[in-house]
Amino acid sequence: MSEAGMEQKYVKEAFDTNWVVPLGPNVNGFEADLEQFVGQDKKVVALSSGTAAVHLALIACGVKPGDEVAVQSFTFCASSHPITYLGAVPVFVDSEKDTWNMDPDLLEEAIVDRKAKTGKYPKAIVPVALYGMPYNIKRIMEIGEKYDIPVIEDAAEGFGSRFNGQVLGTFGKYGVLSFNGNKMITTSGGGALICPDKEAANTIMWYATQAREAYPYYQHEAIGYNYRMSNVCAGIGRGQMTVVEEHLRHHKHVQKLYEELLAGVDGVTLIKAPSAEYDANYWLCTMCLDPELRVKGQENAYKKVITSAVGGAAGVIHAVDSTTTDCQPNDNVETLRLYLDAAQIETRPIVKPMHKQPVYKNNPAYVNGVSESMFKVGMCLPAGPYVSDDDVRYIVDCIKDAIQ
Ligand SMILES: *Cc1c(COP(=O)(O)O)cnc(C)c1O
Numbered sequence: 224m225s226e227a228g229m230e231q232k233y234v235k236e237a238f239d240t241n242w243v244v245p246l247g248p249n250v251n252g253f254e255a256d257l258e259q260f261v262g263q264d265k266k267v268v269a270l271s272s273g274t275a276a277v278h279l280a281l282i283a284c285g286v287k288p289g290d291e292v293a294v295q296s297f298t299f300c301a302s303s304h305p306i307t308y309l310g311a312v313p314v315f316v317d318s319e320k321d322t323w324n325m326d327p328d329l330l331e332e333a334i335v336d337r338k339a340k341t342g343k344y345p346k347a348i349v350p351v352a353l354y355g356m357p358y359n360i361k362r363i364m365e366i367g368e369k370y371d372i373p374v375i376e377d378a379a380e381g382f383g384s385r386f387n388g389q390v391l392g393t394f395g396k397y398g399v400l401s402f403n404g405n406k407m408i409t410t411s412g413g414g415a416l417i418c419p420d421k422e423a424a425n426t427i428m429w430y431a432t433q434a435r436e437a438y439p440y441y442q443h444e445a446i447g448y449n450y451r452m453s454n455v456c457a458g459i460g461r462g463q464m465t466v467v468e469e470h471l472r473h474h475k476h477v478q479k480l481y482e483e484l485l486a487g488v489d490g491v492t493l494i495k496a497p498s499a500e501y502d503a504n505y506w507l508c509t510m511c512l513d514p515e516l517r518v519k520g521q522e523n524a525y526k527k528v529i530t531s532a533v534g535g536a537a538g539v540i541h542a543v544d545s546t547t548t549d550c551q552p553n554d555n556v557e558t559l560r561l562y563l564d565a566a567q568i569e570t571r572p573i574v575k576p577m578h579k580q581p582v583y584k585n586n587p588a589y590v591n592g593v594s595e596s597m598f599k600v601g602m603c604l605p606a607g608p609y610v611s612d613d614d615v616r617y618i619v620d621c622i623k624d625a626i627q
Pocket residue numbers: 271272273274275277298299301302351377379380400401402403412413414
């Protein structure tokens with residue numbers, strides 16, 4: 224079938240069969256496809272977003288106002304914001320150098336210290352597969368078991384990544400997936416929660432559909448949410464599942480090509496999996512610039528106020544009147560971003576750690592400096608399904624031009 228053919232077939236079916244609602248045959252079909260893909264006898268519930276999946280997983284782990292949750296600081300805000308939706312407190316844990324993900328030693332230190340300071344352990348542990356790289360699952364799961372704290376894997380960026388051959392999101396009690404427009408596969412917007420069994424999945428589904436009791440009228444004994452995936456979006460998801468292996472192959476191929484082409488370039492380091500156990504999907508390829516590296520035009524970095532948000536949230540951002548903050552990418556990184564942008568290449572800074580975000584300035588944080596220093600030197604490179612080998616060559620040539 225042609226490009227987007229399967230997606231259109233399933234979406235058309237939703238209209239033809241009059242299932243243009245947040246349930247239906249595509250939702251069931253998509254969930255079955257996902258269950259087969261992730262394996263391990265897991266149950267999967269399709270939801271309206273990955274953020275909703277994080278939120279419901281926290282509820283299912285019993286997170287209540289005043290509780291604390293240990294969460295990776297080096298992540299997109301959707302890992303931690305739902306903790307605050309619940310009136311609970313994110314306790315941020317910094318990263319290890321190898322994977323950029325939650326440092327197990329710091330995690331254990333945080334758990335012990337929170338207990339000493341508050342008398343309570345965190346209610347859940349949320350590691351994140353940043354840019355698709357698996358976290359140190361073995362040690363994080365061991366720590367979760369040692370202190371009897373459930374692990375919620377945020378695999379939103381790590382769909383199809385594996386650790387020791389097993390799909391991410393199937394190790395912890397719950398696993399979060401996202402199908403937002405920019406993720407590994409998309410339903411335009413959407414997400415899913417990988418659940419341990421049918422009973423847990425039913426509870427998640429119940430919360431996702433306004434928590435209704437079995438009466439002929441609306442009877443509510445708990446607060447629910449409108450978080451179920453639409454049958455139209457699930458149709459796109461079913462189509463995407465037919466190309467997921469192709470997407471994974473493509474991202475890994477692009478990573479390999481960057482590795483080859485950037486191998487001899489001084490001051491530029493591409494980030495790679497630390498060992499064969501870590502089978503990353505390379506959702507985005509990432510590189511670091513040596514702080515000493517000079518980029519053409521660097522003396523003008525941060526001179527102009529940026530008028531659009533990174534990520535292009537349809538113009539819905541607050542305007543700023545300052546060009547800098549107290550924690551930002553180095554001048555050479557920002558200059559290279561603008562240089563590549565002028566050559567029609569969109570790159571992004573690495574996510575800014577949550578413990579450096581003003582909105583979380585009063586939260587407990589267990590830090591070792593890794594995420595902050597990576598944020599200052601890191602950069603995300605294009606890797607999506609439309610990036611060709613020639614594109615990668617062009618991107619690397621432009622990087623070389625910029626640093627000469
Ligand atoms: C995208 C993302 C989410 C949330 O997914 P949405 O579908 O956009 O709500 C959660 N965590 C991480 C790390 C993400 O990158």
